[in-house]
Amino acid sequence: MAEINMVQAVNLALARALEDDPSVVVLGEDVGINGGVFRATEGLYNRFGQDRILDTPLAEALIAGMSVGMAAAGLRPVSEIQFMGFIYPTIDQLECHASRLRNRTRGRLSCPMVIRAPYGGGVHAPEHHSESREAMLAHIPGLRVVIPSSPSRAYGLLLAAIRDPDPVVFLEPKKLYRANAEHVEDDGIALPMDTGFVLREGDDVSLVTWGAMVQESFAAAATLSTRGIEAEIIDVSTLNPFDPEQVLASVEKTGRCVIIHEAVRTGGFGSEIGATIAEHGLMSLLAPVKRVTAPDTVVPLAKLESCFMPGADSIVQAATDLMAYS
Amino acid sequence: MAEINMVQAVNLALARALEDDPSVVVLGEDVGINGGVFRATEGLYNRFGQDRILDTPLAEALIAGMSVGMAAAGLRPVSEIQFMGFIYPTIDQLECHASRLRNRTRGRLSCPMVIRAPYGGGVHAPEHHSESREAMLAHIPGLRVVIPSSPSRAYGLLLAAIRDPDPVVFLEPKKLYRANAEHVEDDGIALPMDTGFVLREGDDVSLVTWGAMVQESFAAAATLSTRGIEAEIIDVSTLNPFDPEQVLASVEKTGRCVIIHEAVRTGGFGSEIGATIAEHGLMSLLAPVKRVTAPDTVVPLAKLESCFMPGADSIVQAATDLMAYS
Amino acid sequence: MVSREPELEIPFHRFIDEVGQVVQKLPGFATDPQNLVPLYRAMMLTRVFDERAVGLQRTGRLGTYASSLGQEAVGVGVAAAMRDQDVLLPSFREQGAMLWRGVSMKELLLYWGGDERGSDFTKARSDFPICIPVGTQFSHAAGVAFALKQQGVDAAAVAVAGDGATSKGDFYEAMNITGAWRLPVVFVINNNQWAISVSRTKQTAARSLAQKSVAAGILGLQVDGNDVVAVKQTVSEALERARHSCVATVVEAVTYRLTDHTTADDASRYRSDEEVSKHWQYEPVRRLRQFMENNHAWSSADEEALQKQVASEVETAIQAYLDSDAPAAGSMFDYLYKNPPKSLANQRDHIVTRAADDG
Amino acid sequence: MVSREPELEIPFHRFIDEVGQVVQKLPGFATDPQNLVPLYRAMMLTRVFDERAVGLQRTGRLGTYASSLGQEAVGVGVAAAMRDQDVLLPSFREQGAMLWRGVSMKELLLYWGGDERGSDFTKARSDFPICIPVGTQFSHAAGVAFALKQQGVDAAAVAVAGDGATSKGDFYEAMNITGAWRLPVVFVINNNQWAISVSRTKQTAARSLAQKSVAAGILGLQVDGNDVVAVKQTVSEALERARHSCVATVVEAVTYRLTDHTTADDASRYRSDEEVSKHWQYEPVRRLRQFMENNHAWSSADEEALQKQVASEVETAIQAYLDSDAPAAGSMFDYLYKNPPKSLANQRDHIVTRAADDG
């Protein structure tokens, strides 16, 4: 089988889920005959028909609210929000209903739904098309927030998300959509949520990250390695519920931690990781924790986007700084 | 002048702002003749009239979006969202417009607006009436998030918020609404935003908190003091932009830090503070940082609310634990 | 130059007027007035339950409570029009409908008393729980309706919300998709003229709330919300249309909130006693009783017996509520996720221990 | 039993038909066809600008761009109806309106080229910048209108958005308050029949988008969006009503998107060539030219001169855009807050240094 990129892997997982489970429906703006603006739903309309691949009116709050109703009534809706910049109207439903229906009814009703959205920068898109606000959603108990960082993890995690009996927001780093094609087996095997992936082992410094910054971290690790610094890379992957143990184990080994995210610094999810280390990993630290993030401002339009986004250069710098402590 | 509670202080600041500046208007659900469900706008309708004290239709997204338009066109809207649990539909406008209008137009248009909302638990209210999701809003660059913890700070900070040329979300801890009346001078003097207040000095441990947890921290400090432990209490007050220096200075002095908030733990704003210390205050630490927060679940209905909310007991415990390190 | 709203006629349905007179040929189910006794009984139960619940709140044994005094015909009429497999999505003022659907008084009390177990209905297990954020249940109804249609179930979703809820974008977005996708939904607007202190006329310039349906290309009509026969009949017809032709309807039930918004409200701050007194003339319970009496289907003795029976039923439920054990602290974690993460177990332990320490 | 939508008549305005024939007495401003030359010129400028902008995108010198091909009469007609002190709140496809209002081509190119300075309009300084999140500008318009009314300014707010935008709750919430509060707003719906790949008929079951106004008790009407005279006249009347009687109007301009949604779209995936070809017959530029020619107000020589002039104007603007200096890295911090916190200065330094290091 040919190598596929992340959009194709998402497509493959959707097709598999639709095939396996008749209660799965896909909905969103332009997901039908157009196949989604990123083509993540390409071909599904022809294959599964208009009763399962549903073009909605232009209304994000509705997409989320309808998903709640569908899910409570026995379907497994997988909806697409066209860009994370348009996800805000869904927060009301995610916070007030999707994440609470099981708890509110003591398990009588539940909400097995997935909201997918491309997020993050790096493709020179217009305003509101490059944000990374995953931390806002990761603060909602009852909701899962999952972010893949490669085609195969997109495939396996999306299957896990769709099969999970509770709501999942699945954020796809659009910078990786067409990068790094790889072989992905359509084996229907889900990957675990609620924990991350140790993608590279190393003894000197832990790079803790997710989404498109995994790629930058690998680039940084390569550079660092030429300087004799071996980085461990952890793809956090599920932000909520966050698995502190995995990060703490790595930091215990390396004694140094750089947290990297595309989101702006203040209140980004990196802060949760930093605080976790300050609480439970302090004694392992050989150096302060560092965060490499976007600055606390609005994502600039395309001309300055690259200045705004963190990159391998900053990660290398941060890790090198930490090595100065011993 | 008699002592007043926090609701009355909010009322006093609103009246003062309306009196001083004809461009100030107050809007929201039931803010008119009813004076707001907590009576924060009591008497304003009669005093300033129906052209400035505006009962809106029941539509929170509209309240935020209209405020953006009003503010851009020269008014200073101060709106009330009845409970923070109904603030989510405003996030779209706060994120996409209020926080960006100045930046987007390079200063041509701006957005001097305030959204007030009671938040937090402790009054045995129905579902959605007790949340603390300040961290979601504090992650939006361009927005200020300000939380008072006493009648006089409510008065001074609300004046600052209304006079500020940029948008402010002003969250009022409803547990303190009718607690702790004090003398508040109606002197029209604003208090500084963008930094916090050192409310109690102490050398042994820093209690970093805001909102209703300030009260719990004082109770904890009193108990700790009887045991020979002197706590410093910092009311962070402005969550975004957050002033790291003030917290770091305190931790440098005490070497120990307990962060306390009513919000659920994961991704709460306490994580930003913990991470800041892990980055810049590590060398001052004599003990790990501790967070005392609500657990990562939905605020339970009234019967279990007190089990959910953090209190002085947990703060005392955390601080005492930290004293064991030396 | 156009200078007025387009003309448009919104039907208004009423069968029994304020003094119990029939103003239009009665629908089949009402021709034998004996058939109305269950409706009357349910309205009376709702009224007594509301009264007692307010009393419990006033004495510190219940949380904030929203009475439906004066609006009993809406909830009861709507629920009586539904079939079991239809799905109800209520607001916080639909105890009349919920009780008819099989939710128990004890469950309602548990809920308002601050215990989530109150929403784990023993009956009506597919119905939605009480919805607090105004208007957010409309889009759930569209989703439920889609699922029912997709699954080939011959049923519809019924969302009930107030006049204030019609100002929320959710209402419009949900109406719109029921039109575009032809979904079996009935939107019941329980128009009690007030959204806390904001009157119906300040809420919108639309002459009726039913006409908001025009925005979505679905049907809209008004019904006298104090005439339970009209409510039941109108909603039945709307449900038929929904089930058989997938045509959605907005049913605006015109009624009046005879008491405070909730126990936390003081309506005398914003509306006159005269206004309220006037509306007591139209209230639904006395109206139906009048009609039944006029038609020799009801006597003072019947009334007395019913009052007694209802009072004792309510009393029993209250006692069961008051006797119920407190929820366990750990329960706040047990239904958050079906598959909870490990980290939550630690937090659970902590809370449970702390609660135990507190006694 | 009601089984159909309430009857309702939505007016449709048109003065000049597809072949340039007058179908109704022309409004005052159009009786001398010479007066239409500026409108024609503006439509032509918009068309040429769009074409060149798409070309720039295709050659990597501009970001994603949304052409208004076929819709030029809407933007131009709307803006031509406005007075200076009225406030325009455009979507992302209203370059026709923005150019008329005094926004420069260079500014538009800067914006679409990824430079915020493009929204710091030299003229039209009270107008809103381009709004990307669909429909979110409707409530801004209500707020602006309230401020204008409050301040006693004799002006109105004009929000323009697409057919897709009418499905967002924001539209309804904003319409509703303009009715309830009597706010001077004109909501222009630029109905180009498509919201990316979702057709107008899949977007809503409402027979017209104008009728959505009924939900709010405001006025609604349709206009031939390819007839610039009708657009200008209809919006003028709506603006009069808004300014003088504070009555808001929804003007649905019926037109057609003759090209892709944006340069990132491929419309052939979801609509047929035949459909597009058919709509070329109705397009607004040729129609107006035909009318002016029929009335001896326009000649081939005029056309040739105009084409030349427009091409050179656009070329000059493009050159100015391409020659403009890059924005400074630090500028991303300089307009976030009027009173920035100290912590931001450190972050600014870091970014500026990093950018300088990169070259």
Ligand SMILES: Cc1ncc(C[n+]2csc(CCOP(=O)(O)OP(=O)(O)O)c2C)c(N)n1
């Ligand atoms: C989204 C939202 N905003 C505000 C509130 C607070 N609130 C509770 S009930 C209510 C008024 C509701 O009026 P209406 O829809 O007419 O229903 P009624 O209470 O009259 O039955 C308000 C503002 C809420 N629950 N939800």
Ligand SMILES: Cc1ncc(C[n+]2csc(CCOP(=O)(O)OP(=O)(O)O)c2C)c(N)n1
């Ligand atoms: C709230 C929101 N959702 C989704 C998008 C992505 N998007 C951009 S334009 C568009 C379609 C808009 O259709 P319409 O309102 O008819 O305007 P048109 O593009 O046809 O001018 C969509 C879905 C967006 N910009 N904003």
Ligand SMILES: [Mg+2]
């Ligand atoms: Mg009401």
Ligand SMILES: [Mg+2]
């Ligand atoms: Mg369109």
